[in-house]
Amino acid sequence: MHVLLVEDDALVAAGIRAGLMTYDFVVDHVVTLQAARQALATVTTDVVVLDRGMPDGDGLQLLEEWRSKGVQIPVLVLTARDAVRDRVDGLHSGADDYLVKPFDLDELVARLHALLRRASGRSSGIIQHGVLALDPVARQVMLNGEPVTLSRRELVLLEAFLHAPRSVLTADQLKDSLYGMNDDVESNALNVHIHHLRRKLGAGVIETVRGLGYRLGKASVVPGDIP
Secondary structure (H helix, E strand, O other): OEEEEEOOOHHHHHHHHHHHHOOOOEEEEEOOHHHHHHHHHHOOOOEEEEOOEEOOEEHHHHHHHHHHOOOOOOEEEEEOOOOHHHHHHHHHOOOOEEEEOOOOHHHHHHHHHHHHHHHOOOOOOOEEEOOEEEEOOOOEEEEOOEEEOOOHHHHHHHHHHHHOOOOOEOHHHHHHHHOOOOOOOOOOHHHHHHHHHHHHHOOOOEEEEOOOEEEEOOOOOOOOOOO
C-alpha cells in the first residue's frame, strides 16, 4: 500500500514512516499542503494521512479542495485536535477516518487497512482470488492452501494487483506502489518482480496487456513455472 503522509513535524513523521515501513507500506512524506497537491498530481497513492495544522494552512482546506474536484482517495486525518467539533468538522470535510494524536501504531495500521478494504469494496480482511489468498495484515500468501514465501516487494506488488483485480495497471502505477518518490529504481526492477511472482504463483497470475501495462490473471490460476 502506498501512503502519502502530509505532516510538518519531522520527528512525528519519521516515527510514522518508520513504523509503517515495518508493515510493508510504501510511504512518501511531504511537509506542506502545496507539496501534497504536487505529490498527488504525480504519484499514484492508495491513502493519504493528513495533518491539520500545516505551515501553509489547515489540512481540512486541502481535503475540501480535493473532494470538490472529485478526488476519491481515502483520507485519514491524523491530528492533535481532539474536540468532538474538530472530529465532526473533519468528517464533514470529506475525511474517511479521524485519528487523534498520540496514537498507537497498530491502530493506525488497522485503520489504514480498513480504509483500503472499504475502498476496494471488500467486507473480508482476506483477499481471495481463486486458489490464491492474501492476508494483508499478517502479510501471508496462500496458494492452494499452502503458504508461499514472497519478498517484501513481491508481496506489495501482488497486493496492488489484488486490490484492483479488473484494472489494467500501468508500469508507473505499479512502480508507485513499490517505491517512494525519492527511491532509485532500476529500469528492469518491475519486470524482475513480475517474473518472480509468475514463477512462484503460476505463469498466469499476472497478464501482460501490450502497450498498456499489466493486470491480474483469471481466478482459476494454478501453480506452474513460466513456459
